[in-house]
Amino acid sequence: MNTNDFLPWARRAAARRAAAKAPATGAGPLSELPRRAFLKLAGLGGLVIAVGPGGSRRVEAAEGASAWEPHVYVGVASDGTVTITCHRSEMGQGIRTTMPMIIADEMEADWSRCRVEQAVGDKKYGSQNTDGSTSIRDFLPAYREAGATVRALMEDAAAKQWGVSASEVFARQHEVVHRASGRTLGFGALVASARSLPMPPPARLRIKEPAERRWQGKRMPSIDLVPVTTGTAVFGADVRLPGMKVAVIARPPVWGATIVSVDESAALKVPGVERIVRIPPAALPGAYLPLGGVAVIARNTWAALRGRDALKINWDAGANGAHESGAYRASLETSIRSPGAPGRSSGDAAKALAAAGKTVVAEYHVPYLSHAQMEPLTALARFAEGRLEAWAPTQSPYDARATIAEYLGLDEAKVTVHVTLLGGGFGRKSKPDYICEAAFLSKEIGAPVRVQWSREDDLRNSYYHSVSAHHLEAALGEGGKVGAWLHRSAYPSISATFAKDALPTPDELSNGASDVPWDVPDMSIEVCPAPAHTRIGWYRSVNAIHHGFAIGSFVDELAHTAGMDPADFLLQLIGPDRSVDLYKNGLVGASETYYGAPWAEHPLETARVRGVVESVRRRSGWGAPLPRGRGRGIAVHRSFLAYVAVVAEVEVLADGTVLLPRATVAVDTGFVVNPDRATSQMEGAMVMAMSNTLHSAITFADGRVQQSNYGDYEVARMRAAPHAVDVEIIQSEGKSGGIGEPGVPPAGAAIANAIFAATGVRVRELPVGKQLAGWQNRAT
Amino acid sequence: MITLTVNGVPRSFDGDPTMPLLWYLRDELALTGTKYGCGVAQCGACTVHLGGEPARACQLPMSALESAEIVTIEGLHPEGEHPLQLAWREIDVPQCGFCQPGQIMQAAGLLKHTPKPGDQDIDTAMNGHICRCGTYPRIRAAIKAAAGERA
Numbered sequence: 028m029n030t031n032d033f034l035p036w037a038r039r040a041a042a043r044r045a046a047a048k049a050p051a052t053g054a055g056p057l058s059e060l061p062r063r064a065f066l067k068l069a070g071l072g073g074l075v076i077a078v079g080p081g082g083s084r085r086v087e088a089a090e091g092a093s094a095w096e097p098h099v100y101v102g103v104a105s106d107g108t109v110t111i112t113c114h115r116s117e118m119g120q121g122i123r124t125t126m127p128m129i130i131a132d133e134m135e136a137d138w139s140r141c142r143v144e145q146a147v148g149d150k151k152y153g154s155q156n157t158d159g160s161t162s163i164r165d166f167l168p169a170y171r172e173a174g175a176t177v178r179a180l181m182e183d184a185a186a187k188q189w190g191v192s193a194s195e196v197f198a199r200q201h202e203v204v205h206r207a208s209g210r211t212l213g214f215g216a217l218v219a220s221a222r223s224l225p226m227p228p229p230a231r232l233r234i235k236e237p238a239e240r241r242w243q244g245k246r247m248p249s250i251d252l253v254p255v256t257t258g259t260a261v262f263g264a265d266v267r268l269p270g271m272k273v274a275v276i277a278r279p280p281v282w283g284a285t286i287v288s289v290d291e292s293a294a295l296k297v298p299g300v301e302r303i304v305r306i307p308p309a310a311l312p313g314a315y316l317p318l319g320g321v322a323v324i325a326r327n328t329w330a331a332l333r334g335r336d337a338l339k340i341n342w343d344a345g346a347n348g349a350h351e352s353g354a355y356r357a358s359l360e361t362s363i364r365s366p367g368a369p370g371r372s373s374g375d376a377a378k379a380l381a382a383a384g385k386t387v388v389a390e391y392h393v394p395y396l397s398h399a400q401m402e403p404l405t406a407l408a409r410f411a412e413g414r415l416e417a418w419a420p421t422q423s424p425y426d427a428r429a430t431i432a433e434y435l436g437l438d439e440a441k442v443t444v445h446v447t448l449l450g451g452g453f454g455r456k457s458k459p460d461y462i463c464e465a466a467f468l469s470k471e472i473g474a475p476v477r478v479q480w481s482r483e484d485d486l487r488n489s490y491y492h493s494v495s496a497h498h499l500e501a502a503l504g505e506g507g508k509v510g511a512w513l514h515r516s517a518y519p520s521i522s523a524t525f526a527k528d529a530l531p532t533p534d535e536l537s538n539g540a541s542d543v544p545w546d547v548p549d550m551s552i553e554v555c556p557a558p559a560h561t562r563i564g565w566y567r568s569v570n571a572i573h574h575g576f577a578i579g580s581f582v583d584e585l586a587h588t589a590g591m592d593p594a595d596f597l598l599q600l601i602g603p604d605r606s607v608d609l610y611k612n613g614l615v616g617a618s619e620t621y622y623g624a625p626w627a628e629h630p631l632e633t634a635r636v637r638g639v640v641e642s643v644r645r646r647s648g649w650g651a652p653l654p655r656g657r658g659r660g661i662a663v664h665r666s667f668l669a670y671v672a673v674v675a676e677v678e679v680l681a682d683g684t685v686l687l688p689r690a691t692v693a694v695d696t697g698f699v700v701n702p703d704r705a706t707s708q709m710e711g712a713m714v715m716a717m718s719n720t721l722h723s724a725i726t727f728a729d730g731r732v733q734q735s736n737y738g739d740y741e742v743a744r745m746r747a748a749p750h751a752v753d754v755e756i757i758q759s760e761g762k763s764g765g766i767g768e769p770g771v772p773p774a775g776a777a778i779a780n781a782i783f784a785a786t787g788v789r790v791r792e793l794p795v796g797k798q799l800a801g802w803q804n805r806a807t
Numbered sequence: 808m809i810t811l812t813v814n815g816v817p818r819s820f821d822g823d824p825t826m827p828l829l830w831y832l833r834d835e836l837a838l839t840g841t842k843y844g845c846g847v848a849q850c851g852a853c854t855v856h857l858g859g860e861p862a863r864a865c866q867l868p869m870s871a872l873e874s875a876e877i878v879t880i881e882g883l884h885p886e887g888e889h890p891l892q893l894a895w896r897e898i899d900v901p902q903c904g905f906c907q908p909g910q911i912m913q914a915a916g917l918l919k920h921t922p923k924p925g926d927q928d929i930d931t932a933m934n935g936h937i938c939r940c941g942t943y944p945r946i947r948a949a950i951k952a953a954a955g956e957r958a
């Protein structure tokens with residue numbers, strides 16, 4: 028097994044390979060899905076988890092109306108209510124609005140008569156793993172096809188009823204119209220006849236032409252705005268069951284620590300505490316399974332928190348008890364000073380660097396990061412009569428279902444995972460360890476249990492974004508021409524969470540390092556060994572965070588060394604417009620795919636790189652003078668199949684505090700369905716990049732995380748946040764790329780470059796933290 | 808026995824007096840719009856109104872709340888149409904939405920005393936609230952919109 032198969036997009040690629048081997052049943056990524064499935068709407072035992080379209084648009088399905096489900100994603104009731112099942116998780120990216128609007132548009136449904144249901148974890152929906160910025164880039168054709176299927180059935184049903192040819196009718200806003208006579212029949216009235224019709228053959232499906240689209244490509248208000256702004260939206264900890272207990276768990280403080288002894292006596296005396304239950308630890312590396320520990324079961328959350336604090340546990344730290352961030356950083360720096368395994372190699376970079384008249388060398392360091400999503404982990408589970416039902420804010424309900432089934436030794440059919448809204452996810456909630464905890468405890472005590480992680484738990488037992496070190500070296504010639512490019516990257520690998528002692532592989536460089544668009548003949552991009560001493564996971568943008576920072580910073584350093592304007596230098600480095608299939612141009616290693624798709628499907632289009640750079644240069648006031656203490660920085664990066672450029676404009680205060688009054692962003696990610704949500708993802712990416720770049724770090728001492736809460740794991744706040752984020756979405760009919768993640772990587776470098784422009788201080792180590800204190804007195 | 812009113816409804820509590828209001832609201836009254844984000848007054852997700860002023864529910868032990876008047880996001884406006892709630896929807900502020908009840912409660916406190924807040928007023932009032940999704944620019948715009956002064 029290729030250990031890198033555990034990267035989110037690599038796992039998708041593996042599924043795709045498996046599907047390719049299976050007998051073909053049709054075109055499109057969802058061809059294996061049942062196109063007609065008569066399914067019982069998921070009963071929620073009186074709990075309404077899927078909140079319908081907000082406010083006046085909210086329509087309840089008629090009580091007792093038997094919904095017709097012509098597609099796994101679409102049901103139509105005889106009163107005309109359309110239910111669209113969202114199989115991806117909502118965590119702020121807007122998928123509960125964007126997915127339904129595509130389907131409703133294609134089927135010509137009246138948006139005010141559509142409601143959105145949230146899918147439980149089930150293979151029949153296709154991948155539900157909401158990460159890797161994949162929802163639209165993987166599913167847009169399938170959503171369009173789903174809508175077109177229902178529209179065709181409605182048209183066929185009306186044509187049959189009128190005894191006319193299907194070509195004489197067309198669907199328009201929840202009814203079918205007979206073109207010649209102007210007669211109409213509503214969708215609801217057509218359900219009875221449509222349900223007995225054969226599925227239209229794929230060739231009969233007609234996806235709308237751009238000019239026919241009602242909503243795709245235009246702003247659509249989010250469907251959950253009313254519940255979210257009135258406090259009635261249902262997040263993970265908001266689901267309640269009769270007889271429910273709350274559990275708070277003491278987990279191993281060091282990865283792999285084991286319990287020597289536990290004194291439960293004080294905990295049991297806390298009013299409201301009922302029981303103490305041990306959760307056995309999974310063998311390292313543990314993958315998606317719980318870390319184990321001691322659970323305090325109580326009548327309410329406060330009692331459980333107090334009870335947990337009163338536990339006295341003696342831990343044996345084990346082998347990772349020596350993990351210390353300073354020493355580990357030194358080991359990463361040693362690692363990047365020797366050649367690593369190449370991920371991309373063209374020409375002979377080592378030779379070209381040795382022969383070069385002028386070389387520039389710089390090294391960068393990025394610490395561990397934690398997702399710190401606003402909603403700490405939580406999950407509710409009820410085990411009864413051999414069945415397990417869970418409610419959780421999960422990014423990946425099917426993975427959760429499969430993991431729970433395996434963990435508890437149940438048949439998958441006996442496990443149901445309901446998905447609530449997620450109070451942020453950023454990759455943490457792809458891993459179902461916290462849901463397994465609730466499942467285990469409910470089975471142990473025979474009552475429904477909600478597991479609540481405290482903020483401290485959330486920061487100290489995460490799946491961390493890997494700490495990294497980077498060595499960059501370039502040969503700089505006449506007129507700022509870069510003749511050779513060497514990048515060595517070292518970081519503990521996500522694979523080590525799934526396969527013991529796995530080291531990073533060259534494949535991982537495709538996440539933001541080996542696909543640099545530079546016009547440089549001699550290139551070597553290498554990965555160097557780094558062992559894991561804690562759980563490593565994916566966090567929004569993944570390795571592209573540190574690759575984007577190091578690469579974008581280094582390009583700026585080269586520009587300044589060459590005495591050139593950084594934007595001009597960047598455009599020169601990108602070079603002439605060309606289309607490069609990297610798989611045929613220097614990429615080495617086993618990787619056959621790029622973000623889960625064949626490389627050949629996503630050639631590097633340098634015109635698009637240039638396009639986003641020129642857009643931000645034009646719109647940001649680039650080049651207009653700013654006083655000392657203010658500065659602009661530029662960077663461009665491609666990740667998740669999207670091209671994003673950013674100009675950050677910072678203000679550095681006398682005490683070294685960095686504000687980001689303005690950011691200018693351009694994104695080219697092919698067709699964008701819901702531009703306002705794409706824009707909000709770019710706004711959010713600027714703020715998250717501020718946190719990553721300026722404030723946040725997870726560090727270890729004696730194997731333990733040293734941070735505890737937002738006081739010492741700082742994130743960006745209102746005062747420093749942008750007053751204006753000017754986003755240009757370069758809209759096209761091109762294949763859609765990602766939107767949730769690709770904004771972060773260039774923003775980090777743009778901020779660091781802006782700090783250099785403002786202060787003359789080059790940031791090579793994140794976070795900036797207090798590095799700029801006294802900057803005004805430093806010689807620059 | 809502690810008596811108080813929550814969203815105008817008289818309530819009494821005779822549990823653990825150290826229990827913060829946050830958990831009383833969430834666990835006992837099922838008013839789950841008030842969120843737990845940090846428990847240590849660092850994030851603002853738990854913000855309610857105590858006697859008409861924004862307060863962190865995670866920092867208010869029940870023992871201190873005899874005769875207190877509490878308003879939560881659920882009680883901010885009878886129809887959920889406080890000018891801030893309307894502005895939040897118009898500008899489509901929320902991403903995940905988790906922090907937003909706290910943000911709205913804090914902003915309501917700001918507008919009460921400063922009907923036309925400037926950027927500095929907003930920064931000062933809102934800096935204690937974390938939005939990890941990064942909706943700050945839109946929160947700023949929505950507060951200004953609700954104050955009748957389009958951003």
Ligand code: FES
Pocket residue numbers: 842843844845846847848849850851852853854863864865866
């Ligand atoms: S939960 Fe009260 S301020 Fe964070």
Ligand code: FES
Pocket residue numbers: 119401450451901902903904905906907937938939940941942
């Ligand atoms: S909207 Fe997600 S934390 Fe604010």
